[in-house]
Amino acid sequence: MARYNPKDIEPKWRAAWADADVFRVSNDDPRPKYYMLEMFPYPSGNIHMGHVRNYAMGDVVARFRRAQGHAVLHPMGWDAFGMPAENAAMERGVNPKAWTYENIAAMREQLKMLGLSIDWSREFATCDPAYYGKQQAWFLKLMERGLVYRKEATVNWDPVDMTVLANEQVIDGRGWRSDALVEKKKLTQWFLRITDYADDLIEGLATLDRWPDKVRTMQENWIGRSTGLQMTFDFAGGAPADFEAGLEVYTTRPDTLFGASFLGIAPDHPLAEQLSAASPEVAAFIAECRRGGTSEAEIEGAEKLGLDTGLRVAHPFVVGETLPVWIANFILMDYGTGAIFGCPAHDQRDLDFARKYGLPVKAVVLPPDAHSATFMVGSEAYTGPGRIFNSGFLDGLTIEQAKAEAVTRIEAIGKGKGATVYRLRDWGVSRQRYWGCPIPVIHCKACGVVPAPVSQLPIELPDDVTFDKPGNPLLRHPTWRFVPCPACGQAAERETDTLDTFVDSSWYFARFTNPDAVDPIDKAAADRWLPVDQYIGGIEHAVLHLLYARFVTRALKDEGLVSVAEPFAGLFTQGMLTHETYARQSGEWVDPSRVVLETAGNTRRARLADTGEALVIGDIEKMSKSKKNVVAPEEIFEQYGVDAARLFVLSDSPPERDVQWTTGGVEGAGRFVQRVWAEFDSQAEAVAAPVDEDRSDELRRATHKIIKAVTESVDQFKFNSGIARLYEFLNLLKAFPATDGGVVAVRAEALSALARLISPYTPHLAEECWLRMGGEGMVVDAPWPEFDPALTTDSELLLPVQVNGKRRGEIRVPADASELDVREKALADETVSVHLAGLTVRKVIVVPGRIVNIVVG
RNA sequence: GGGGACGUGGCGGAACCGGUAGACGCAGCGGACUUAAAAUCCGUUGGGCUUCACAGCCCGUGUGGGUUCGAUUCCCACCGUCCCCACCA
Numbered sequence: 015m016a017r018y019n020p021k022d023i024e025p026k027w028r029a030a031w032a033d034a035d036v037f038r039v040s041n042d043d044p045r046p047k048y049y050m051l052e053m054f055p056y057p058s059g060n061i062h063m064g065h066v067r068n069y070a071m072g073d074v075v076a077r078f079r080r081a082q083g084h085a086v087l088h089p090m091g092w093d094a095f096g097m098p099a100e101n102a103a104m105e106r107g108v109n110p111k112a113w114t115y116e117n118i119a120a121m122r123e124q125l126k127m128l129g130l131s132i133d134w135s136r137e138f139a140t141c142d143p144a145y146y147g148k149q150q151a152w153f154l155k156l157m158e159r160g161l162v163y164r165k166e167a168t169v170n171w172d173p174v175d176m177t178v179l180a181n182e183q184v185i186d187g188r189g190w191r192s193d194a195l196v197e198k199k200k201l202t203q204w205f206l207r208i209t210d211y212a213d214d215l216i217e218g219l220a221t222l223d224r225w226p227d228k229v230r231t232m233q234e235n236w237i238g239r240s241t242g243l244q245m246t247f248d249f250a251g252g253a254p255a256d257f258e259a260g261l262e263v264y265t266t267r268p269d270t271l272f273g274a275s276f277l278g279i280a281p282d283h284p285l286a287e288q289l290s291a292a293s294p295e296v297a298a299f300i301a302e303c304r305r306g307g308t309s310e311a312e313i314e315g316a317e318k319l320g321l322d323t324g325l326r327v328a329h330p331f332v333v334g335e336t337l338p339v340w341i342a343n344f345i346l347m348d349y350g351t352g353a354i355f356g357c358p359a360h361d362q363r364d365l366d367f368a369r370k371y372g373l374p375v376k377a378v379v380l381p382p383d384a385h386s387a388t389f390m391v392g393s394e395a396y397t398g399p400g401r402i403f404n405s406g407f408l409d410g411l412t413i414e415q416a417k418a419e420a421v422t423r424i425e426a427i428g429k430g431k432g433a434t435v436y437r438l439r440d441w442g443v444s445r446q447r448y449w450g451c452p453i454p455v456i457h458c459k460a461c462g463v464v465p466a467p468v469s470q471l472p473i474e475l476p477d478d479v480t481f482d483k484p485g486n487p488l489l490r491h492p493t494w495r496f497v498p499c500p501a502c503g504q505a506a507e508r509e510t511d512t513l514d515t516f517v518d519s520s521w522y523f524a525r526f527t528n529p530d531a532v533d534p535i536d537k538a539a540a541d542r543w544l545p546v547d548q549y550i551g552g553i554e555h556a557v558l559h560l561l562y563a564r565f566v567t568r569a570l571k572d573e574g575l576v577s578v579a580e581p582f583a584g585l586f587t588q589g590m591l592t593h594e595t596y597a598r599q600s601g602e603w604v605d606p607s608r609v610v611l612e613t614a615g616n617t618r619r620a621r622l623a624d625t626g627e628a629l630v631i632g633d634i635e636k637m638s639k640s641k642k643n644v645v646a647p648e649e650i651f652e653q654y655g656v657d658a659a660r661l662f663v664l665s666d667s668p669p670e671r672d673v674q675w676t677t678g679g680v681e682g683a684g685r686f687v688q689r690v691w692a693e694f695d696s697q698a699e700a701v702a703a704p705v706d707e708d709r710s711d712e713l714r715r716a717t718h719k720i721i722k723a724v725t726e727s728v729d730q731f732k733f734n735s736g737i738a739r740l741y742e743f744l745n746l747l748k749a750f751p752a753t754d755g756g757v758v759a760v761r762a763e764a765l766s767a768l769a770r771l772i773s774p775y776t777p778h779l780a781e782e783c784w785l786r787m788g789g790e791g792m793v794v795d796a797p798w799p800e801f802d803p804a805l806t807t808d809s810e811l812l813l814p815v816q817v818n819g820k821r822r823g824e825i826r827v828p829a830d831a832s833e834l835d836v837r838e839k840a841l842a843d844e845t846v847s848v849h850l851a852g853l854t855v856r857k858v859i860v861v862p863g864r865i866v867n868i869v870v871g
Numbered sequence: 872g873g874g875g876a877c878g879u880g881g882c883g884g885a886a887c888c889g890g891u892a893g894a895c896g897c898a899g900c901g902g903a904c905u906u907a908a909a910a911u912c913c914g915u916u917g918g919g920c921u922u923c924a925c926a927g928c929c930c931g932u933g934u935g936g937g938u939u940c941g942a943u944u945c946c947c948a949c950c951g952u953c954c955c956c957a958c959c960a
Binding site: 227228231232235236238240242263264265266267278318342343344345346348349350351353354355356357361362363364366435437553556557613618662665666667668671673674676678679681682683685686688726734735737738739740741742745812813814815816818819820821824845848856857858859861864865866867868869 | 874875876881882883884886890898899911926927939940941942955957958959960
């Protein structure tokens with residue numbers, strides 16, 4: 015018996031698959047389609063264990079569907095534009111393009127080691143002009159449709175990356191990549207009208223029944239639709255210039271209109287800015303407001319600040335009543351109209367503000383159990399249900415009725431209307447960077463913004479750029495910018511902003527269906543494959559990539575490029591890879607490869623391998639270079655084999671949860687690989703001896719049960735459970751050795767099923783086993799095993815018997831025994847009857863095939 | 872502040888639709904093989920108690936209640952952990 019040596023065997027099978035080109039799929043393949051896609055990687059140059067888990071999961075599904083008779087599209091590409099290439103250029107003087115393509119070459123080799131069932135013929139990188147040129151083409155089409163516009167806007171400026179960020183890319187006031195504090199800056203920027211699709215994007219979520227609820231909720235919250243009233247307050251006394259028409263506010267609580275005691279405007283509201291020009295006091299206040307931070311702690315502890323402008327507005331329904339207009343720091347210019355009416359009794363922020371500045375607090379919602387004469391609001395606003403009071407024509411109505419009535423009355427007097435407001439902003443896609451897709455427009459002094467003619471696409475990036483100065487190298491390139499205007503022929507300049515890399519990843523799944531198409535998307539190919547049947551990636555893209563891709567797909571659908579509105583029918587968000595951390599007493603992190611672990615009973619100690627220095631075992635955290643708690647995939651492959659690594663990252667935790675990398679765990683997976691091989695090897699060598707007892711039925715039933723279990727586990731994304739069942743089955747197989755002449759034929763059936771069942775997880779091992787048992791062709795081309803439902807149950811059952819809900823014994827009965835027989839047998843059982851002595855049997859509950867419960871009293 | 876997820880042995884986790892809690896793996900313990908170690912194989916492993924033994928009993932899925940013949944699973948309250956969003960009117 016030879017030991018299984020993955021180092022020799024795994025490369026052999028990868029070469030065999032490549033030679034036979036088994037994973038190439040044709041768009042004309044008549045079998046039912048299945049599009050399996052994992053989020054494509056950024057070509058950093060090295061794969062990490064997180065990639066291994068992500069792509070192993072996708073490969074299990076792809077190989078499974080393939081075996082089940084689907085034409086599986088399983089492509090791979092590179093999300094290749096972005097900052098790291100420019101950083102490398104600035105730090106090491108390398109060319110971003112050369113750097114990126116070198117990384118791609120290195121990573122492709124590493125990914126190929128994983129033995130993934132990928133159709134590499136469809137590979138592309140988003141930095142290929144052949145890709146981004148097509149992106150420029152559809153960008154121009156969206157421009158014609160009015161979905162692209164340019165405006166001066168206050169933007170999030172990342173001072174480290176020297177570029178603009180979209181709202182989605184600002185986390186706690188910091189850039190998502192650089193972690194630098196984001197500044198506000200006014201710039202003319204390109205935007206995509208994602209807000210045109212706000213309603214669609216919310217409605218569409220309801221159709222995504224194979225998405226995690228969590229992601230759908232996150233997107234819904236991010237879009238943040240709210241319905242309310244947009245209304246105008248007229249100024250009492252003189253109106254400021256430009257505000258003769260009054261001051262517009264937005265509210266979701268029109269029912270509390272009679273409880274209003276002030277109007278508030280944001281510090282960057284146009285009215286506030288106008289007033290600051292004339293008043294140093296106002297200017298100073300606004301400047302103070304801008305200093306506030308945006309982190310959790312800062313917002314939590316931030317004090318409400320306000321300044322009375324001295325202006326007053328009239329209450330629309332109470333003749334003679336006027337309200338003061340304040341500038342307040344807690345009002346946001348980018349939500350609603352940047353102005354509110356404050357109703358302190360029923361909004362906590364308004365209440366805090368009113369208490370601080372001595373503004374009136376008038377309750378207008380009466381809680382169900384309160385009396386109008388005595389109900390008071392103290393330091394806590396009342397936001398619960400109730401009836402309206404103190405409110406003229408709204409008195410006695412419920413909150414919902416009063417909202418509707420207030421909107422109707424305001425509309426009747428022409429002072430406003432019901433309005434829907436979104437938290438979602440238009441998507442700012444301009445980036446002041448070199449390594450991105452050039453925005454294909456030309457600025458002409460005479461003609462304005464002119465789209466580049468389609469015949470000139472792709473607008474390619476120049477290779478000869480310098481990174482010796484900060485800022486965008488395209489701006490200082492000697493020639494690239496200067497082109498004649500396509501419209502009038504006069505000297506003009508190219509746009510030097512490039513597109514956010516999230517644009518690149520918002521349609522790549524469609525390009526994979528025909529990466530060589532002349533059009534951006536080959537409609538027939540896209541119709542053949544889209545939507546993606548199963549998409550797998552990290553939860554961190556819940557509102558970034560996954561929202562942008564849904565929007566772009568809708569826009570492209572309206573343009574007629576694709577037929578589907580939703581790009582991803584099924585989504586699975588996988589957990590991260592974690593590892594224990596180790597540190598020296600000095601606090602310096604230590605690489606796990608330098609650590610020796612010792613166990614004494616249930617306590618564990620860590621030492622430095624070379625010096626024996628005692629180490630501190632730290633928390634289990636996401637693998638990261640900064641904590642040094644990473645393991646290099648290539649070293650693992652070298653030591654345990656690719657199959658063992660794939661198996662372990664899928665076996666130890668449910669796929670949606672984080673998995674902790676442990677040496678013991680991957681060793682266990684390696685042992686399984688060896689034991690599976692030994693089972694096939696021994697079958698081939700063993701000489702079967704005649705036996706007295708035929709035990710084949712038990713093994714046959716076990717085989718059909720395992721087929722059912724593994725099939726269901728892959729279907730339901732419960733890889734860990736399926737693998738556990740395979741371990742169990744292998745243990746059971748040992749009880750039916752190949753030397754047992756009675757089971758030889760059934761054993762062959764069992765091994766044939768086993769080889770195919772493990773093939774999605776450990777594809778190399780499966781091939782070698784298939785070869786050893788004399789299977790036809792390669793296991794990768796073998797059909798998925800089928801089970802006979804009649805054989806997935808046992809012929810005889812061991813039923814537990816409870817007395818008053820406590821387990822007191824068990825009985826052995828035929829699977830088809832009648833309820834009466836089961837009942838009799840349970841009552842007659844010796845160990846059970848002890849607990850029945852002297853008591854009356856009141857009821858016997860027989861759950862067929864499950865349990866018997868005898869109720870006594 | 873709003874929304875969501877979760878809580879099971881020393882550890883990762885399993886348990887279909889409410890039906891034998893702890894599958895499977897890791898770690899541990901005992902043994903076989905070996906001159907020895909590694910590797911491998913076999914056995915054992917939630918806690919407590921009774922028993923020479925066979926076996927049996929009690930407790931046990933964060934805490935406290937409830938529904939039920941029966942609850943890790945359903946309901947209510949509380950405690951704790953994690954994630955997302957957030958002065959969003």
